[in-house]
Amino acid sequence: MPHERFRFKDRATLERKIAELGRDIPLSDDISVLFSHVVVARRVLPNRFMVLPMEGADGDAAGCPSALTLRRYRCFAEGGACLIWFEATAVTADGRSNPRQLWISPETKDGFKRLVKETRLAAHRRFGPDHNLLLVLQLTHSGRFSKPDGRPAPVIAQHNPLLDSRLGLSTDHPLISDSRLDALQDDYVAAAGFAKEAGFDGVDVKACHGYLVSELLAAFGRTDSRYGGSFENRTRFLEETAEKIKLRVRGLFVTSRLSVYDALPFPYGFGVNRENPEVPDLSEPKKLIRRLRNIDFPLLNISLGIPAYRSHFGRPYDKPLIGQDLPDEHPLVGVARWLKLTSEIQKAFPTLPVVSAGYSWLRQHFPHVAAAMVERENASLIGLGRAALAYPGWVNALSADGFLEPSKVCVSCSKCSQMLRAGGPVGCPVHDAEAYQDEYRDARKRAKQALRTERKTSRAAGKKKRRKD
């Protein structure tokens, strides 16, 4: 099933391809279910759409939202989605993924207050004061992907040869200590307190994509630690932190974006079959979700894959990042994987609203797949990531016209991912060229330069080795 670029102008061709690939990707003619109400955290939301967390890397040096950050969220709010899940925001300086990642702290909490206020205002101006808009802030420590000063400064929970080699980590790179993890729980609680002051409705203890909390879930090899080995120990950080937030920060709900399938081999991945990493095993994720429900999670956002390892798992795309090869997988296989895992979780927890994602590659056809997912009760909310950057007004357009203009949708070109990799700012240079075209050119230049340097270094290393041999 080799990779293929999107070439499905009409639905019939897409449906034929799905059948040819033998995948289960349901489509519904009627998309009205996407505009049905859903109750989340005791609030009645007017539609099923939400914006997924997308790091914008456009904060200032202190981690405060900038004018560009405010613009992004105003656009999302005016676009009509009734839940906005704000991007990965660091809880400590050492856990920032880049020097422009948002960071919530006593110094920046007023900036976040303004961000919340402007986001709500934008929605109320457009839809009236009764418009229910739920705002969730994703809290994170970037763990092995931390780059607070622009250079890698990995904080790791366990060694993982597949990822260590990519970061050039030596086998004696120290692991984060249990006492630091104990203290970090309090950093999350403090950050949640600032989020409450800023006016967010809820916070997410981010546990996906291989960042610190996600790596802990798979820390099978972390021995002699309260945070590794057994299921209880590996899930301790997430559970205890969420519980503390619930108890200490009143009036704010706590939830998580949880990777239910890392697609890394055992003993390095969470939610994988121990014999075959290509096969998910959701028994541990389900066991964990059952416990998180006891902490009153009002909804769950799930994800999969580690972007630094197999980026196409989480983000099926047409074009890879500069210097990367195309995956040997049809993007529809990736979409089907997302839908299958989401459905399995939603079916196991029918009363818990579960967020479904991974739709951007489907372009203008995505609402028909999303509607079928909601109709079959395989998901409660539909989240868009790259497609929301490309076309923040998609909900209004669908509500007014019943369809999406193909010329306006995301083309899964990976330019936003490229911009993030270059350290930001992140946006859609294709559909929001005025704001982001120059930034993208700069990111592309830097990526090509880095690739040239990398190739030169590896050629020189090869020559040296041949001389030695």
Ligand SMILES: Cc1cc2nc3c(=O)[nH]c(=O)nc-3n(C[C@H](O)[C@H](O)[C@H](O)COP(=O)(O)O)c2cc1C
């Ligand atoms: C540029 C970029 C930034 C992202 N930042 C985050 C983030 O901060 N937190 C998160 O959980 N996922 C993040 N993601 C993943 C998206 O939320 C989403 O899961 C993924 O893009 C798949 O959805 P899509 O097909 O609609 O894009 C990011 C993805 C991209 C491309």
